[in-house]
Amino acid sequence: xxxxxxxxxxxxxxxxxxxxxxxxxxxxxxxxxxxxxxxxxxxxxxxxxxxxxxxxxxxxxxxxxxxxxxxxxxxxxxxxxxxxxxxxxxxxxxxxxxxxxxxxxxxxxxxxx
Amino acid sequence: xxxxxxxxxxxxxxxxxxxxxxxxxxxxxxxxxxxxxxxxxxxxxxxxxxxxxxxxxxxxxxxxxxxxxxxxxxxxxxxxxxxxxxxxxxxxxxxxxxxxxxxxxxxxxx
Numbered sequence: 001x002x003x004x005x006x007x008x009x010x011x012x013x014x015x016x017x018x019x020x021x022x023x024x025x026x027x028x029x030x031x032x033x034x035x036x037x038x039x040x041x042x043x044x045x046x047x048x049x050x051x052x053x054x055x056x057x058x059x060x061x062x063x064x065x066x067x068x069x070x071x072x073x074x075x076x077x078x079x080x081x082x083x084x085x086x087x088x089x090x091x092x093x094x095x096x097x098x099x100x101x102x103x104x105x106x107x108x109x110x111x112x113x
Numbered sequence: 114x115x116x117x118x119x120x121x122x123x124x125x126x127x128x129x130x131x132x133x134x135x136x137x138x139x140x141x142x143x144x145x146x147x148x149x150x151x152x153x154x155x156x157x158x159x160x161x162x163x164x165x166x167x168x169x170x171x172x173x174x175x176x177x178x179x180x181x182x183x184x185x186x187x188x189x190x191x192x193x194x195x196x197x198x199x200x201x202x203x204x205x206x207x208x209x210x211x212x213x214x215x216x217x218x219x220x221x222x223x
Contacts, residue, residue, distance in 0.1 A: 031209065043157060043200065043213040056209050091156055100145055100204070102211060104156035 002026045006092050006105035013082055013112055021077045021108045023092030032075045033093040033102070034067065036060070043091070049075065082112045114139045117214035119201050125220045130191045134217045136184045136201030145204035146177055148186050150197045151216060157200055160186075191221045 005024045013019050025032050034046040047057040049067055066078045075094075079086055092105040118137045126132045138146075146163035161168065163175040163184055174187040184201055198216040205212060 033210070035213075042215040043151075045210040045212065048209045050209070058210075089154070100147075100162065101159055104158070106156050109154075 002103070004092055004094055004103050004105035006090075006108050008108060009106065010109045011111070013110070015084060015112055016081050019079050019082055019110065021079075021090050021092075021110070023075045023077075023105055024073055025075055025092065025094030026096070026103055027073070028096060029094035029103075030097050031055075031095045032067075032069070034077045035091045035093060035104075036088040037091065037107075038088045046077070046090075079110075082110075084112050086110060087112045115214075116140065116205070116212045117201055117203050119214040119217050121215055121217060123218040123220050125222065126191050127222055128191055128193060130221075131187065131189045132191055132219065133188075134186045134199055134201075134219075136186075136214055138182050138184070138201075138203045138212075140203070140205045141179075141182055142206040143203045144206055146175075146184050147202040147204075147211070148173075148175055148184075149200040149202050149213075151200055152197050157202075157213070160199070188219075191219075193221050193223065195219060196221045 007022045032049040035043050037043045045058050047061045048055045064080045068076050089107045091107045093102045095102050148160040149157040150160045151157045161170050163177045167176045172189045176185045198218045200216045201214040203212050
């Protein structure tokens, strides 16, 4: 089965530093998402992306966050100045044009110290 | 009221048991409903979509009650490998996002 791949699997950073989380969605998919899950809490929607622009974002996705699809295959999430509370597992997901099924990557565990 | 509400559990059952999970959602206009499974510190994986008429996939049966805004998942003949967290997921109308419940943890013991 095709996969969404995410790198790195773990990222440790200092508070205030910028991080970029990378994702390669499934090749023929058109809709891309970032979700996060703080340890012990539910999976939370951050942002959806379609046709090279943000289609929807949550309250969590403030000015410190941005997404980009720089080259037609990668989909990145940037956090400009990380805070302790940004520590979480970040999941990338994608889906095809005619399907409701969301495919998730295995996640990047971000730890902000 | 939370958008999607689930009993966190854990539900402890012996192998072979039948177990049922419930979920309620707040937006009555929601159109799409799903059960996802999540293993510890792994990504969510789609278990099954939930249709108005109810649907079955092997040992798993999902039901939707729109009038009560209630979704259920029944697992028959539980296996050790069914131990996981089961996430109730709803797609609110007009939105592309999925809204996840907090999940119900299932532990199946020998």
